[in-house]
Amino acid sequence: MMQVDLHGGFGEKGRTSVAIRGNDGHVLLDVGIKVGASGREYYPAIDGAGDIQALLLSHAHEDHVGALSWLLAEGYRGPIFMTEETLEEAPATLAHYADRSQLKQFPLPRDRVQLFKPGETLTVGDLTIRTGRSGHVVGGVWFAVGNGNETIVYSADVLPDSKVFVMDPIPACDLLILDASYGADPVSSETRGDEIAAWIAGHPGGCLLPTPLFGRSLELLAVMPDRFAIHASMRQALASQIEAREALQPEIIATLVQKLAAAIDWHDGEPLPECPLLADDGMGTAGPSAKLIPLADASDYPVLLTGHLPASSPGDVLYRKGRAAWIRMPTHPTLSGNVGIWQKAGEPPTLGHSCTLPTLEELGRHICSLRTDVRTGQSLTLREGKIT
Template identity: 65%
Template sequence: MMLDLFGGFGEKGRTSLAVSSGNDRILLDIGIKVGASGAEYYPALNGSIADIDALLVSHAHEDHIGALSWLLSRGYVGPIFMTAETRDEAPAALAGYADPNDLKQFPFPKDRVELFEPGDTLESGNLSIRTGRSGHVVGGAWFAVDDGESRVAYSADVVPDSNVFVMDTIPQCDLLVLDASYGADPVPGAARAREISRWVAKHPQGCLLPTPLSGRSLELIAALPGPFAIHAGMRSSLEAQIGATASLLPGVSEFLLRRLQDAADWTDADPLPSLPLLADDGMGEAGPSSRLLPRADQAGFPVLLTGHLPSGSPGDLLHKAGRADWVRMPTHPTLSGNVEIWERAGRPMALGHSCAADLLDDLKSHIPPLRTQCRTGQRITVPEARKP
């Protein structure tokens, strides 16, 4: 079994990798890299796209699906597997991050999507692909690919200790591709949620919280200490996410629905509210927050950023200028979570995706078989991954 690392290794963004065994070959995720340009914006696919038998998409965040129209424009004609929630959220991600010309010629191909539910086992040639809930977003999934001799588990984006979402246990495997987004950050999500709650409580005059439409928005709603507002365009998506009870921890759906029903709707025509305001996306690159960040900055309206800030993104520039605060709301594994995932998987050889090289070195001190030198563009032979 072979792995081709097409994006997200030694870097954050454009997450994509292929798994091959004999004549069978599948592609896992097809993301873009926010802040990059030209070829570096897209996965570094090499070889013939015609060799790809199937594409499996873990969830609809731009760094995992944003290059779908680009892939289609280059001739991919095979099946596309995703959950119903990912299918429903994908058009918004492509609208914000796909090349406009690619998107015009190759809009989201809803009729080509083959649906699965986390927990299903998929088949592509000789490859058997187990799936499970990711704990990251509603409908998010991890993949464990088996050819009868070796098994590779690709976490995609996961949250083992979410206060909102359920994550299923990744099975034992020969090679584990970890979500290393935070390196060896030891601070658990509950502590960060309390820090965010305290920050919001100190800004009773109102504040802006840019957030991805899916995933982190529900984590923030659970963490906010009092009344809040949402951009009105988010409501239907948030209601649908809360209604997907199979992805949520017991009792969380009812709690979040009550909170959302009490939330005020806000539109671009309204004055900035005297409430915490959630607006997508989390970086200010697209969606309502791309308009709200400059407006908040001009008005001196407090801004709290809570996720990844690609270099040069509007959120990053505002934070570097000292005009926005930042407290990470963990929507990826912190140190204890990744160590637990690795131990439950049988302490196999591991790669880390979505992580800068220097942070991988920190994580290796806790996960000794982590291969920190693997980079986008390389090929990995799975049996060799067991060697020192």
């Protein structure tokens, strides 16, 4: 028997966090924040952080790691498992999204970090946790948690058809916790990449593309034209990601190296360039794009948004004003990807994380075992292949 505690990301987008308990093991998978929320809703619905034996982080995006300092403040004292790339990226995410006073008092405790590589297996109590590359970001992983009799897969954020990142196959399981961010969106990442390239070509006088620093930035880099710019502060992070060759599709590496070498460094205070400009983050809530989005708005400079837009975020406000275009660059599974993951996992009972109820219900029309009645704050039990 295993218990599953849904601490965040169920019936909502953000604060992704799931706990799994065995007879002698209690692990927490991710501890994210919810952009656009405030107060208690900003953090996962966790009580009793001191009871958790181990925290495992799938990657360093804010909706998976942004509440780490909060968790430490709540009394978590155990080890923190993550990949080397996640460790490198997490401090920047926390600097943007953690409460400043909490972060000052409870910074990332490097002495408690236990590094692993994607593909390695971890053990906590009676629980065995297999890992695999996610296809979402360098160093990103999924987790398969087993007790010897049953297996629960938590996909975290995955992308099975990425042209940039490698995703390892998710194993057969008794419960699948699936990345349902896009619901039943039928459009592939290749098609959306072509749409983005065409939009850029239609704005030859220059345009701004806000992007997360890690992950989608490489997907966008791959579709940039011959002449484009990046915010100068991004270069080292982009180079580090490209150097992580085991995480990348072999055939794209030379293209990424070439693109980055050709990119023009743009610095704050310079005139907006007459070419595409990549700048982080993707929502305009932090990083260089927090200043660039208002500047582009005031200058009537075209803006293309390519990812999730939390309500009232700067990107969302600009889009609703009609001053920005939006074309999703998939960094999560579209319909065919999610159906494929579910089928290869054995068509088990399935939960969807990181999406609202209407999005989940739409996906449920294609995945018959998908539960659309679960919400953050609930606990479920897996016993003999049945969920109660």
